[in-house]
Amino acid sequence: xxxxxxxxxxxxxxxxxxxxxxxxxxxxxxxxxxxxxxxxxxxxxxxxxxxxxxxxxxxxxxxxxxxxxxxxxxxxxxxxxxxxxxxxxxxxxxxxxxxxxxxxxxxxxxxxxxxxxxxxxxxxxxxxxxxxxxxxxxxxxxxxxxxxxxxxxxxxxxxxxxxxxxxxxxxxxxxxxxxxxxxxxxxxxxx
Amino acid sequence: xxxxxxxxxxxxxxxxxxxxxxxxxxxxxxxxxxxxxxxxxxxxxxxxxxxxxxxxxxxxxxxxxxxxxxxxxxxxxxxxxxxxxxxxxxxxxxxxxxxxxxxxxxxxxxxxxxxxxxxxxxxxxxxxxxxxxxxxxxxxxxxxxxxxxxxxxxxxxxxxxxxxxxxxxxxxxxxxxxxxxxxxxxxxxxxxxxxxxxxxxx
Numbered sequence: 001x002x003x004x005x006x007x008x009x010x011x012x013x014x015x016x017x018x019x020x021x022x023x024x025x026x027x028x029x030x031x032x033x034x035x036x037x038x039x040x041x042x043x044x045x046x047x048x049x050x051x052x053x054x055x056x057x058x059x060x061x062x063x064x065x066x067x068x069x070x071x072x073x074x075x076x077x078x079x080x081x082x083x084x085x086x087x088x089x090x091x092x093x094x095x096x097x098x099x100x101x102x103x104x105x106x107x108x109x110x111x112x113x114x115x116x117x118x119x120x121x122x123x124x125x126x127x128x129x130x131x132x133x134x135x136x137x138x139x140x141x142x143x144x145x146x147x148x149x150x151x152x153x154x155x156x157x158x159x160x161x162x163x164x165x166x167x168x169x170x171x172x173x174x175x176x177x178x179x180x181x182x183x184x185x186x187x188x189x190x191x
Numbered sequence: 192x193x194x195x196x197x198x199x200x201x202x203x204x205x206x207x208x209x210x211x212x213x214x215x216x217x218x219x220x221x222x223x224x225x226x227x228x229x230x231x232x233x234x235x236x237x238x239x240x241x242x243x244x245x246x247x248x249x250x251x252x253x254x255x256x257x258x259x260x261x262x263x264x265x266x267x268x269x270x271x272x273x274x275x276x277x278x279x280x281x282x283x284x285x286x287x288x289x290x291x292x293x294x295x296x297x298x299x300x301x302x303x304x305x306x307x308x309x310x311x312x313x314x315x316x317x318x319x320x321x322x323x324x325x326x327x328x329x330x331x332x333x334x335x336x337x338x339x340x341x342x343x344x345x346x347x348x349x350x351x352x353x354x355x356x357x358x359x360x361x362x363x364x365x366x367x368x369x370x371x372x373x374x375x376x377x378x379x380x381x382x383x384x385x386x387x388x389x390x391x392x393x
Contacts, residue, residue: 011255012263019271026275030282037285118289 042088042101043073045115049103050084052077063087064185072186082106087184088117091176094168096120098129102177104143113139114177119169126169134170137161143181146174194315197322204326211334212383216302220294221335222372228351231339232332233287237280237295239328241272242304243321249312250320256313265308266299273298303327342366342375 002008047053053075063072073086084106090099098119103112116130128134138146141157148162148170162170195203210216217238224234245268249256256264277295280288288295298304307327312320343349346366348356365371 008257008260011252011257012260012267015252015264015267019267023271023274026278030278033282034278034285037281041285041289120292 041117042086045101045117046073046075046086046103049086049101049113049115050075053083054078061085062187064187065180065183069187072184084112087180089176089180091172091179093119093172094121094126094166098169098172098176100173100176102143102180108181109142111138111141111143111177114173116173121169122166126163126166128163128166129169129173134161134163134173138177143177146178147171148174195319197319200311200315200319200323201326204323204328204330205333206330208327209330209334210303210327211331211338212380214303214306215380216306217331218376220297220301221338222369222376223294224291225335225339225342225372225375226346226367227343228336228339230287230290231335233280233284234291234294235328235332235335237276238298238301238303238331239324240276241269241298241301242307242328242331243324244272245269245304246307246312246320246324247317249308250315250317253313253315261309261313262305265305265313269304269308270299303331338372338375338379341379342371346371 006013043055043058046055046058054077057076057078057080059074059076060071061074062069064070070088072088075083075086077083085104085108087102087104088099089102090097092098096119098121099117101115101117103114104110105112114135116135119127119129121127121129137154137160141160145158146160147158148167149159151161151164153159154161160170160174204210206213208214211218211221220234220238224230245265248268249265252264273296276298277288280291280295307323311323315323340350343351344355345363347364348354348358348360348362363371366375
C-alpha cells in the first residue's frame with residue numbers, strides 16, 4: 001500500500017523549507033555587497049563617459065523616472081566645474097534587458113555618450129553595441145527623438161548609424177535613451 | 192556487482208571516466224567558457240563546489256529517498272547550491288560573474304552533477320560520495336583547463352592573461368570565438384580516442 005501523499009513528500013517539504021531559509025540568509029548577508037559592486041562598476045564608467053571627471057567630487061542626486069526614484073550622478077572636474085550627468089537606464093533589447101549609462105552635458109540637452117553595462121544581444125551582431133564605434137556615436141546628439149538609420153547615413157543630430165545586421169538592437173538603445181530623456185525629472189524641478 | 196570503493200571512485204573521475212572527454216557531459220558550459228583559462232577555472236570550481244555539496248547532502252539522505260521523488264530532491268538540492276555559488280561570485284568576484292553571465296545559473300542543468308547523485312551518492316556512504324565528487328571535479332577541471340589553455344594560447348597568445356607566445360605568432364582568433372570551441376574540442380577528443388585505442392591494441 002502507498003503511504004499518504006504528504007508522508008511521501010515529507011522529505012521534499014522539509015528540504016524546501018530548510019533551503020529557503022538558507023537562501024534567504026545568503027541573500028540578506030550578501031545583498032549589500034552585491035549592490036556595492038554594481039555601483040562601483042557604474043562609478044568606474046563615469047570618467048570614461050565624461051573625460052576629466054573626478055570621482056571624489058561626483059554627487060549622487062535623486063531623480064524621478066516613471067513613478068520611481070532613481071540615483072543619478074552629477075560629475076565635476078577637479079576644479080569643481082560641472083561636466084554633466086550620468087543616468088543609469090534599462091529597457092528591452094532584442095533578446096533581453098539592456099542596461100545602459102547615459103551621459104548628458106550640463107544642460108541635459110545634448111548627449112556626451114553612452115556605456116553598455118549589460119546586454120545579451122546576438123553575438124557578433126547586436127553585441128557590437130558595447131564597442132566605442134557605437135557608444136561614442138551618441139556624443140553630441142539631441143536626445144528625445146533619436147533613431148537608428150542605415151549604417152553610414154546618420155546625418156542629423158537625431159540620427160544614429162545602426163549596427164550592421166542589428167537594427168532592432170540599435171533602435172532598442174535609442175528607445176531607452178529617448179524614454180529616459182523624456183521621463184527624467186531631477187528632484188527640485190529642473191528637467 | 193561490487194560497488195566501487197572511495198579510492199576507485201576518486202581515480203575513475205580523473206581520467207578513466209573523465210566528465211569532459213570520456214562521459215562527454217556538461218558540454219554546454221565546456222564549450223561556452225573555455226575561451227580563457229580564468230573563466231574555465233572559475234566555472235570548474237563553481238561546478239565542483241555544487242557537486243561536492245550536492246553529493247554529500249544526497250548521500251546523507253539516501254536512506255530516506257523515495258524512488259519516484261528522488262530526481263525532484265536532486266534538482267532542489269543542486270538548485271540551492273547553485274544559487275549560493277551565484278551570489279558568492281557576485282559578491283566576491285563581480286567582474287568574473289559578469290563575464291560568466293548565464294552559465295553560472297545554468298550549472299543547475301549540468302548533467303555531471305545529477306548523474307553523480309544518481310550513480311553514486313544516492314547509493315553509497317558519505318566518504319565515498321565525497322571522494323567521487325572530488326574526483327569528478329578534478330576531472331572536469333582537467334577537461335576545462337586543458338581546452339581553455341589550447342584556445343587561449345593559440346587564439347590569443349596568452350595563458351591566464353599572461354603573454355606567452357611572441358608577437359610574431361599569428362593569433363588564431365577563431366579559436367577564441369564559439370566555432371573555436373567546437374574545433375578544439377573535436378580535435379582534442381579525436382586525439383584522446385586515437386591514443387586510448389592505440390594503447391588498447393598494443
